[in-house]
Amino acid sequence: MSPSNSTSKSQTPTNYRTIGIIGCGNIGGRQAANFLAHGYSVYVYDINPDRMTELKSLGAHITHSCAEVGTCSEIIFTSLPTPTDVITAVLEDEHSLSQGLRPGSIYIDLTTNSPETILRLHKAMKELGVEMLDAPFNDCPEGAKSETGMGLAVLASGSKTTFEQVEPIFKLMADRVLYCGEIGRGTQCKLIHNAVNAVAVQAVGEGITLGLAEGIELQTIWDALRFGSFGQNAGDIHGLPHYWFSRRCDDLSQHPAFTVKLLHKDLRIALAMASQRNISVPQLSLAVKDYEEAEQRGWSDYSTTKLRCLQEERAGVIAKATLPVTSSSTQEQPQLNSKGT
Known part of the structure; x- marks a missing residue:
């Protein structure tokens, strides 16, 4: 490439x-x-x-x-x-x-x-x-x-x-x-990119909800992730305040650019690619199951961020706070100290 x-x-x-x-x-x-x-x-x-x-x-x-x-x-x-x-x-x-x-x-x-x-x-x-x-x-x-x-x-x-x-x-x-x-290689690269990103998003959701369940403040968890090597871009960590913490993901009127049903489609195609090669992709398989559940709940037209609500339910917490949105090149220090509800 x-x-x-x-x-x-x-x-x-x-x-x-x-x-x-x-x-x-x-x-x-x-x-x-x-x-x-x-x-x-x-x-x-x-x-x-x-x-x-x-x-x-x-x-x-x-x-x-x-x-x-x-x-x-x-x-x-x-x-x-x-x-x-x-x-x-x-x-x-x-x-x-x-x-x-x-x-x-x-x-x-x-x-x-x-x-x-x-x-x-x-x-x-x-x-x-x-x-x-x-x-x-x-x-x-x-x-x-x-x-x-x-x-x-x-x-x-x-x-x-x-x-x-x-x-x-x-x-x-x-x-x-x-x-x-x-x-076809460009399409395969995009599917792999989206599959990896989807798995990373799942990991971010698990980490943040686990931290909240342990009583760690949301700002602290977010800072720990975004100021480390993972937080430079993986899992769209810098966009979490805009899409997830703000609860924008719960509002269909916000007109999401990338919906649950579209990413579910991408993940199914990527999973089929792996299946054809007899490659085990357990994280991707789990991600596909979550997207299936999201569509069964009627979330097809919501932002892909809506999927994190499944993990919130599992942990019994809600990630909600007003935090600054930063780019991957901006390493500003935290100014707020908000808790997950």
Whole structure:
């Protein structure tokens, strides 16, 4: 895997190309606005017309189907919730992207997808004379801000030649651009990242609730974790005051960017990868069971942080306090002394 640093926003690629984006949610919508700000002509499609209207006010061209996006664009991104959504939009819908793609164009999937779906898409693109990359996106949690304000990393894979063609565009999208290898490797890296992060989140929940049950003050537990080596980033420790301690996770009106059902999907795919290799992943297996329980409780549309409520119930405590949100590069000293309730 070879990383490269992002260019600054003033360093716009000279080779302007027409960009299409299917799926204008948290990632797709922000990247569409980003490309427009850098002078690109952007065509968008989303099943929610309000999202397209917002982008139209910034200069985007609204389309009426995925096929129309393909007809109008040289580089097309999909950023959708699930593998099924991608297959429908790209291959199976009556007006799917494949109906409008032109030979020589480039298709890039930003979705956290399944490796099997990526290979199916890649085969279909090859038959159409279209180059494909998978490039899932590491978004920015509250506790670890992006240097450029866009994202932490793009994990791209596929033809190295095609990657190098669009690398200047990738560099506008995140702080780091990682080339992960042959098609599907980027998706596998993202799934592994999310699986590891999910396990780390479980460990943080166990540690904090154990400390509270022992009578240790919440500020002290948090400081012990965040100012040690683990706390530099693992488990999104710096974002805990924003997402968990504030109880934001209990409020659906806060519009979570990453939900229980989406991470559950990622973990199931990662677990399937391990199963195919006969690799034992007990922590991941346990994490999947907790996410299953969360969905059974009706928490599918809540933030992934909501899962920590299961561990709170097991320990008989609630992690609630007003604490400062800090970045991984800010080692400020604690100013509050709040207890878990």
